[in-house]
Amino acid sequence: MSIEIPVPDIGDFESVEIIEVLIKVGDIIKKNDPVVTLESDKSSVEVPSPFEGKISALKVKVGDKVSKGSILASIESNNLKTKEINTKKEIFEKKEDNVLPVTEKIIKQAEATIVQDVKKPVTQKTHVHQNGADIDPAETQEWLDSIESVLKKDGSDRAQYLLKKIIDETYKEDSNQQLTRITPYINTIPVESEVKSPGDQNMERRIRSLIRWNSAAMVVKANKKNPELGGHIGTFASAATLYDVGMNHFWRAKNNKFGGDLVYFQGHSAPGIYARAFLEGRLSAKQLENFRQEVGADGLSSYPHPWLMPKFWQFPTVSMGLGPVLSIYQARFTKYLINRGLIKDEGRKVWTFLGDGETDEPESLGAIALASREKLDNLIFVINCNLQRLDGPVRGNGKIIQELEGIFRGAGWNVIKVIWGSYWDQLLAKDKTGLLIKRMNECVDGEYQAFKANDGLYVREKFFGKYPELKDLVSTMTDRDIWRLNRGGHDPHKVYAAYEEAVKTKGKPTVILAKTIKGYGMGKSGESINITHQQKKLGEEDLLYYRDRFDIPLTDKQVRDVEFYRPDEKSDEIKYLKERRMKLGGNLPERTSYAKPIKKPAKNIFENILKSSGGREMSTTMVLVRMLTNLLRDKNITQRLVPIIPDEARTFGMEGFFRKIGIYAHEGQKYEPEDSEQLSSYREDKKGQVLEEGITETGAMSSFIAAGTSYTNHDLEMIPVYTFYSMFGFQRVMDLIWSAGDSQTRGFLIGATSGRTTLAGEGLQHQDGHSQLLASTIPNCVSYDPTFAYELAIIFQDGLRRMHDEQENIFYYITTMNENYKHPSMPKGSETGILKGMYLYKQFKNKGKTNVQLLGSGTILREMIMAAEILSEEYNIDSDVWSVTSFNELRKDGMTVERKNLLNPTLKPEQSYVESCLNKKDGPIIAASDYMRSFADQIRPYISKAFYSFGTDGYGRSDSRKNLRKFFEVDKEHIVAYTLSALAKEQLLSSKFADEAMKKYKIDQNKPIPTVL
């Protein structure tokens, strides 16, 4: 039976042009295969077929304009059910009207809680006496007894359930007291529930002590050699147990059978990680001696930097806050790959180590809600709560662990507090009245810090001494015993139990809040004192103390010489250590990639973009969308594209992707979207491909890095294309972009709606005239500011080649614009120039009088072309118009060539590319872009001709493009006038022409430079 394929609801658009017809008569197509591509001036979308079958007639051709209901083709289909035919005008099957059982349950519950319209008597609201005392202790005791019996009979879950019910009841009575999200200041896991470590504790302590020693020795040695090298001892000293338990028992390495856990190490604990790798035989003593001396061969980088140690470090973390946010999005991206069926679910975990001070950074906590919302049970944060940051306490007057507990629990995380070590267990067991916990609760971090900076006697007096009962509790203990009462984060049993629970947790991420001591074991030189963080030089006494404290088998002389210690290869320690890692699959950290390169897209994918757009006006942002749509049809590319957009898809005309490839949502779509009838309806899907991040550039950039490093972290190459308002890219998240470079991320950053005068109405905060300059500061970022569709296509195609064929660890920044104009076809032979940064676009050569070289970039190239026409027609001035696709790339080449020439004074100098383009051309050079002058100025040193540059220095403001270009003096009129003036200055033309032009174009010679306006 033959039926017709109509244009579905396409939103607000009428008469939209067909730019591609993707079927022909006789084609057999599947349901949802694209039939045609429609393009309005704002977006381009494919129309999918609502049926499968054989195309029997085609009713449209390229260039036709269609609206909702227009018939595109007829299709023969034998499989159609009557119901489908009846609804043939609807593209989307409507979901059943039945309410989902979950929803129904929620409705019922809500209905049950609706307050009936019954006036209740207002109750007297005295809860406690003014002094805080209980008004009815007997009643309170009854309640406590009840709950005690529930605890005994039915357990804590039941008790909590009842409490929640009771609290809910109080809300009905208009109580707005909030249920606390903070538990007492004790360990979350009760002693009875602790899972015991299977490890040999003595052996592990010995190994840990050696790691501690070598780690401290590394820093001390480097600073003996050269005090300017710096480094940290106190941080790793506080975290050693946290790392050791993970390394010995939990973290599984990548190998040919398993993808590997991903561990984000706290940046400045790097010495400890090196020290372990030394014992494992992965790093030599020579390398340890070269800690922080990387310029020669075999140095070790100060912090985790994959760029500097590409076979070792995986994740740069030391810029505080980046590790946490990056790892959240890493965990999410792992789930994305699993849900899309691109990698297996092997139960891999992402572990993130951060400092308690680091949680002050908004990036550290800013995305934690996403982690619980998306049920990232593959994510474990370990926050090393040593109560100190660089200068002093993190919360001297409060308790950072409690504060973080409330924040994380409020955000829906599983929180495990590891506060007290095993030596406290007995004391807590004896504390029948709860007074010890009360004391633990009331002490603030400043006090806890001071306890550990002093001694057992001090703790006896100041901590236990506050209450006679507590003083009694420890009366049989010596000061030494009291001193040995350890903190949870230094107790391998407690840490093991917490890790074990964390890896078993389902449905939510886990945070472990481990209480430790900064500079643990450093004694007077740095234990729990404010200057610990900066301590990098230990004197002889301190070193001897440290040796004794951790029983390192070194003589006094060896200690004085700050020797490293590695037991014999056949020793039990080395055997144990290596065996543990063998059991866990290999070494860690280790950076490798076994990804297969993505194959090139078919050539024809870009073909239609290289051709002229004819009469059609479109923006380069639209061209990008069209190109991505084409790429999604390429079998090599389609699965690997990761479009990333922080809530601006409609601004960029990308809403067509919603329907086509879906928005990633781990729970799928639980609702029928209000626009479900439309072609670009909002479609969320568990297998969705678009990462629609919400309004978070930080999150989007983190996703970009996760996707762009997937080739190493998941052995799967992906192609992230992160599109943002160019002003909210580099300027907003530069530190993350820097870390993308360090991580050797591959992908495309698209600065859309770019240009100071091109994004006309949005004004000062939106108009970007400098992102290209910021991009130029990233060594492995390749950046372009193309004008025409074919330039963009050539650049994008070459980017795929370099990053995936050639496996170059680079990423791209390409600015695109929202200004609509016609695109010519590519001038023959211009590919090389487009990629190198400039090519001759057009010559105006009919007059032959005076010559000038006009260099334009982005949309301002079009002003240049118009200026060239005026110069030719009205002033008889010939010109060569160059399209500069990248001043940044030209500068890179210029400086490389110049450096080479200077280093080789006896050799024949080479020519920079920009020089080779311009040296045989006549006339001064006039360059302009929609960016600050310094963008174009970058090539000034590499050319030997007079050079004048124009740009958009100053704050943007709202107005029309025409007015803005006039204001910033980059419109065709200013270019003409300035060119005439430059020619006069070069004595190539009488100055009267420039003067006349200024008058003609009403150029105010007294107007201040826009930077002061």
Ligand SMILES: Cc1ncc(C[n+]2csc(CCOP(=O)(O)OP(=O)(O)O)c2C)c(N)n1
């Ligand atoms: C963005 C940023 N700001 C400042 C620093 C400098 N810095 C390095 S470590 C540190 C203190 C860290 O304290 P905390 O997070 O508590 O770690 P700890 O050493 O105590 O484990 C600071 C301020 C940095 N690395 N990154």
Ligand SMILES: [Mg+2]
């Ligand atoms: Mg700290």
